[in-house]
Amino acid sequence: MTGYNHDILEHYETELQLFTIWMKNQGMTKSTEQAYLADTCQYLRSIYPTELSQTGKIHMMRFLSLMRENGSGDEARNRKLSSLRAFYKSLIEMEHLNVNPAALTAKSKMTKNRIPVYLEDHELELLFQSIEGKYKYRNMTILLLMAYAGLRVGEVHRLNVQDFQPSGSIHVLGKGRKWRIIPLPAPLSAILRQALEERIVPKQSKEHAFFVSQFGRRLSIRMIQTIADETLARLKDKVPTLALKKLSSHKLRHSFATMQIRSGTDIRTLQELLGHASIETTQIYTHVDNKQLQGAMNNISDKIPSGLER
Known part of the structure; x- marks a missing residue:
């Protein structure tokens, strides 16, 4: 876990080790593990030196608000929240914590029906x-x-x-x-x-x-x-x-x-x-x-008053 703040790694060493063991037992890919750990360490920096047993929904909301202030969009914030839900879930399943504040925090509402970028x-x-x-x-x-x-x-x-x-x-x-x-x-x-x-x-x-x-x-x-x-x-x-x-x-x-x-x-x-x-x-x-939408609009084409063009 090189590249992370040494104080964070030392203070939350047990929790991060348990999370890593849990992810490996879940069969997660290496890239997923790395992404989850990066998000988790970012969160831990925001709450340091608070013990995880003392964290609640307020800490989660502060972190997500900070992410928004730093330019993270809804999709990025939701991804980080998913990482933290997995982090707390692992600690509960490993009998280290009793509450998952991330699970109590709602995801940001995403813009629906966004048109994807594609090639013709x-x-x-x-x-x-x-x-x-x-x-x-x-x-x-x-x-x-x-x-x-x-x-x-x-x-x-x-x-x-x-x-x-x-x-x-x-x-x-x-x-x-x-x-x-x-x-x-x-x-x-x-x-x-x-x-x-x-x-x-x-x-x-x-x-x-x-x-x-x-x-x-x-x-x-x-x-x-x-x-x-x-x-x-x-x-x-x-x-x-x-x-x-x-x-x-x-x-x-x-x-x-x-x-x-x-x-x-x-x-x-x-x-x-x-x-x-x-x-x-x-x-x-x-x-x-x-095509159904286009067909529906074509159905009314003859109802549009004529002679309106300049």
């Missing part, structure tokens, strides 16, 4: 024409899995050779360590088979990662994000109208969801494909291309 079909085509470098085929396969199978960066990172089935489907380990099966289209399955043949040989025989770095290790999350960011930057150079769009690897997943909605995929099936725990998360994509 022709922009995706230009994206794949923008892939460069020595490991072009590997990188193309990574971006294809995000744009045409909806995988998250972490899911691409965790993908193993054995997760690609002879049938052409992939077994994906998603958020909350939940598995889902995605039957890939035949062209995408063929590309994965080719990528497997050209896979870099790992340094260790026990390494089963599907995507391997030039150093023979599992390709890191940071490197996968870099591959996407650099390719998206080249796309922006080709398409000036994208200059103001905040594009990232996750926007490729948005593009996949948008494509599915436009193709007539029902919301429940899309939820399964994306691995969303709640269908409310999936519903943001229904507002991207709602």
Whole structure:
């Protein structure tokens, strides 16, 4: 836990150790553990040197208010609150505390039905024409899995050779360590088979990662994000109208969801494909291309008085 204030680590050493043990027993990924610990240490700095047994809802509200003052939006504040709920829950389950003040604190209301950022079909085509470098085929396969199978960066990172089935489907380990099966289209399955043949040989025989770095290790999350960011930057150079769009690897997943909605995929099936725990998360994509709304408005077009144009 380098990089954190020494006084905080020393004062809350027992609680942080218990939290770490609990997270490992929950089977959380390393990146989730690190994110939860970062949020928790930020909170502990705000209450130091108060003992956790003496904290209550007021401490939670002060911390969240401080986060807002420092520029955190509702989404970031809710994420920090989720981290703290897990932190206090771990201490209760480890018989160290009796009350979870974070569970008593309501999350911020989010702006609903926010339109997600995504790429159009022709922009995706230009994206794949923008892939460069020595490991072009590997990188193309990574971006294809995000744009045409909806995988998250972490899911691409965790993908193993054995997760690609002879049938052409992939077994994906998603958020909350939940598995889902995605039957890939035949062209995408063929590309994965080719990528497997050209896979870099790992340094260790026990390494089963599907995507391997030039150093023979599992390709890191940071490197996968870099591959996407650099390719998206080249796309922006080709398409000036994208200059103001905040594009990232996750926007490729948005593009996949948008494509599915436009193709007539029902919301429940899309939820399964994306691995969303709640269908409310999936519903943001229904507002991207709602033909029913357009049809309803077209129904009244002949009722608008004529001759109003200048």
